Amino acid sequence: MEAYECVISKRDTRAYLDKPIVEEDLRRVLQAGRMAGSSKNTQPTRLVVVTDRKRREEVAACAKFSQHLPAAAAGIAICLPSTGSDFDAGRAAQNMMLAAWSLGIASCPCSMHDQECVKKTLGLPEDYRVVVVLALGYPDPAVSMHLGRKRVEMEELVHDERWQGKSAG
Numbered sequence: 317m318e319a320y321e322c323v324i325s326k327r328d329t330r331a332y333l334d335k336p337i338v339e340e341d342l343r344r345v346l347q348a349g350r351m352a353g354s355s356k357n358t359q360p361t362r363l364v365v366v367t368d369r370k371r372r373e374e375v376a377a378c379a380k381f382s383q384h385l386p387a388a389a390a391g392i393a394i395c396l397p398s399t400g401s402d403f404d405a406g407r408a409a410q411n412m413m414l415a416a417w418s419l420g421i422a423s424c425p426c427s428m429h430d431q432e433c434v435k436k437t438l439g440l441p442e443d444y445r446v447v448v449v450l451a452l453g454y455p456d457p458a459v460s461m462h463l464g465r466k467r468v469e470m471e472e473l474v475h476d477e478r479w480q481g482k483s484a485g
């Protein structure tokens with residue numbers, strides 16, 4: 317899939333086939349996360365790959381909106397130490413989701429609302445937290461790939477040279 321097409325067509329998908337991810341494809345996805353740039357090349361992000369369904373159920377129980385995680389083929393927890401920046405984690409996450417989508421693997425991030433719960437479930441060191449868990453799996457063709465959520469219009473998103481409208485000064 318061409319890069320722009322991959323970016324534009326990727327949606328956060330919550331219904332998956334009961335089919336494991338090809339090992340080599342999972343390696344490629346993780347490699348895409350590994351290659352993400354980071355602030356001062358500190359590379360703070362660590363990944364916990366969860367293929368065991370029972371463990372994914374336990375992780376989902378630490379969150380409010382992760383009903384799709386148990387039925388996914390795999391979960392990837394994006395972990396950061398307290399010194400790490402969310403932007404670094406976000407770059408790794410988006411790299412992986414786009415690399416996955418280029419291989420036909422859909423995904424959706426899961427916010428982890430109970431950090432103590434997810435840290436304990438995944439055995440994280442004290443200083444680490446889980447930024448999101450990516451649910452990954454081959455999309456179920458019988459279910460819509462997304463919830464039909466719209467994006468803000470380009471005119472609202474983009475300001476030309478300076479912020480248009482009300483500003484601080």
Ligand SMILES: Cc1cc2nc3c(=O)[nH]c(=O)nc-3n(C[C@H](O)[C@H](O)[C@H](O)COP(=O)(O)O)c2cc1C
Nearest residue numbers: 326327328329381382424425426427448462463465
């Ligand atoms: C940081 C972050 C956390 C998210 N957490 C959840 C979540 O806990 N559960 C969920 O179903 N979707 C979650 N999402 C997915 C968003 O709901 C999704 O990106 C948005 O609705 C747009 O979806 P679309 O690209 O399919 O239109 C999360 C997205 C981001 C960026």
